[in-house]
Amino acid sequence: MSQNLPKIAIIGQANVGKSSLFNRMVRAQQAIVAREAGTTRDSVLGKVSYKKHDFWLVDTAGLKDPNDEFEATIQEQIQDAVDASELILVVLDSTKPFSNEDRTIAKKALKSRKPVILVLNKTDLKGNLPNDEFVRLGVKPIIRTSAEHNAGVEDLLDSIIENIPQVKQEKIDDDIIRVALIGRPNAGKSYLFNTLAGKQQAIVANVAGTTRDTNSTDVKFNDQTIQLIDTAGMRKPGKQEVGIEKFSVLRTLDAIDQADICLLLMDANELNTQLDQRIAGLVSDAGKGLIIVVSKWDSVEGKDAYTRDALAPRIAYYFKFTPWAPLIFTSSKTGQNVTKIYDLILKVAHNRQRQAKTALLNQLLQQATQKHPPAGLKNTHPKLRYINQTDDNPPWFVIHGSNLKFVHWSYKRYLERLIRENFDYSGTPIKFSFRDEKQIKENKARAAAGKKPINKASGALKKASDSQNKREKKRDEKLEKIAKFNENNSSSR
Numbered sequence: 001m002s003q004n005l006p007k008i009a010i011i012g013q014a015n016v017g018k019s020s021l022f023n024r025m026v027r028a029q030q031a032i033v034a035r036e037a038g039t040t041r042d043s044v045l046g047k048v049s050y051k052k053h054d055f056w057l058v059d060t061a062g063l064k065d066p067n068d069e070f071e072a073t074i075q076e077q078i079q080d081a082v083d084a085s086e087l088i089l090v091v092l093d094s095t096k097p098f099s100n101e102d103r104t105i106a107k108k109a110l111k112s113r114k115p116v117i118l119v120l121n122k123t124d125l126k127g128n129l130p131n132d133e134f135v136r137l138g139v140k141p142i143i144r145t146s147a148e149h150n151a152g153v154e155d156l157l158d159s160i161i162e163n164i165p166q167v168k169q170e171k172i173d174d175d176i177i178r179v180a181l182i183g184r185p186n187a188g189k190s191y192l193f194n195t196l197a198g199k200q201q202a203i204v205a206n207v208a209g210t211t212r213d214t215n216s217t218d219v220k221f222n223d224q225t226i227q228l229i230d231t232a233g234m235r236k237p238g239k240q241e242v243g244i245e246k247f248s249v250l251r252t253l254d255a256i257d258q259a260d261i262c263l264l265l266m267d268a269n270e271l272n273t274q275l276d277q278r279i280a281g282l283v284s285d286a287g288k289g290l291i292i293v294v295s296k297w298d299s300v301e302g303k304d305a306y307t308r309d310a311l312a313p314r315i316a317y318y319f320k321f322t323p324w325a326p327l328i329f330t331s332s333k334t335g336q337n338v339t340k341i342y343d344l345i346l347k348v349a350h351n352r353q354r355q356a357k358t359a360l361l362n363q364l365l366q367q368a369t370q371k372h373p374p375a376g377l378k379n380t381h382p383k384l385r386y387i388n389q390t391d392d393n394p395p396w397f398v399i400h401g402s403n404l405k406f407v408h409w410s411y412k413r414y415l416e417r418l419i420r421e422n423f424d425y426s427g428t429p430i431k432f433s434f435r436d437e438k439q440i441k442e443n444k445a446r447a448a449a450g451k452k453p454i455n456k457a458s459g460a461l462k463k464a465s466d467s468q469n470k471r472e473k474k475r476d477e478k479l480e481k482i483a484k485f486n487e488n489n490s491s492s493r
Helices: 018-027 070-084 100-111 131-137 153-163 189-197 244-258 273-285 307-318 338-352 358-371 409-422 437-448 456-492
Strands: 007-011 045-050 053-059 087-093 116-121 142-144 177-183 215-221 224-230 261-267 289-295 327-329 383-391 396-402 431-436
Touching: 007 018, 007 070, 018 045, 018 053, 018 116, 018 153, 045 153, 087 100, 087 153, 100 116, 100 131, 116 131, 116 153, 131 142, 142 153, 177 189, 177 244, 177 273, 177 338, 189 215, 189 224, 189 261, 189 289, 189 338, 215 338, 224 338, 244 273, 261 273, 261 338, 273 289, 273 307, 289 307, 289 338, 307 327, 327 338, 358 383, 358 409, 396 437, 409 431, 431 437
Parallel strands: 007 053, 007 087, 087 116, 116 142, 177 224, 177 261, 261 289, 289 327, 396 431
Antiparallel strands: 045 053, 215 224, 383 396
């Protein structure tokens, strides 16, 4: 079974705390997926995991300045959010009576006939108004929050889970390979999509951003059904247009989630590696297969038989964090290497399902630890006892041992290289998990004593909480000094 994750939109006027609320909800769950810069903040899209529920969180902050031609822009701004989302959060400043603009926002949200939650933020500040002052907006339920102090955020998440529509479940045919074409605008995605599909399925134009939504079709190759998914182009963060384009990016990320393999297209004449690197990182983090496709090879002027060989090492260098991704040069116009893309898709799909024998894996692990034992601290050297593969799509390996928290990331890379040298996992990332037998035993003892288990997540959460408390303390001290200064000045007058 597969599901399209629900989308939750945050709407409201400027300076009501939408950005702080977004960051609190996303970061608190340690589930940041993408950081797409807007005009007023550095995060627009995030994936939240809460009580076994996952959903996209979309912040509309920075689409347009509500104070600048509000009446002309508010409808477009809210309509984009409403159209792309299944549930809407209307955020207001609890210290101010609602304005005509707030009323307009609430009406637009209610007219969508989608679930709406009214969020009264900044309840930690003096002068915050009770819920009764906002009842006339007609939005229920009403949740009071302080994003700054993380107050009421769990109540908001609980309310979201209660009011979120049931996600449509789709039966997945395991025999179908789902391939998403992704990349920057005008990189040739739709052209390649049509060429692979063998028909004019997608609109093709020389204008960047022609494709705004996802487009899919099924094709047969060597008796294998392959579903091709064309997506909107992902722009450099600061260059995303207002409104609908930001939601097109969201749909692209959704397509990556649903795909088995992603084709990352790069225009041969515009190898803007920085953004392409970020996109490749999203694919790798999502555990999807990756094929790097250099498109429009026919349009490269002055190329010769050695041009491709000269470019390949340069591209490989910029994508050294995904050395396992195959590289292919294509031309949809001439058909060069287009059929070979299908061959690569089948190969990557096969590699993602590859099962490594446990005996051979443990033989490799013993050889690795004998040749290069993992470093540690004094008497806390990691001991890697055995390894086994627990999953595929992508291949997932679990290493058992003790003191595994001291295993350095470089040693994990070393183990990955060793596995890849002995098994063909080209085109797919591989994942590792570590089960510390000592920690498991200690946690069982803590559970028996009624105590919470200790893990990396709880440690990170405690560290983040302590850091937040220090910041709040410094801020309170600063505000207290300012208040005393103002008091002394007023009394002297």
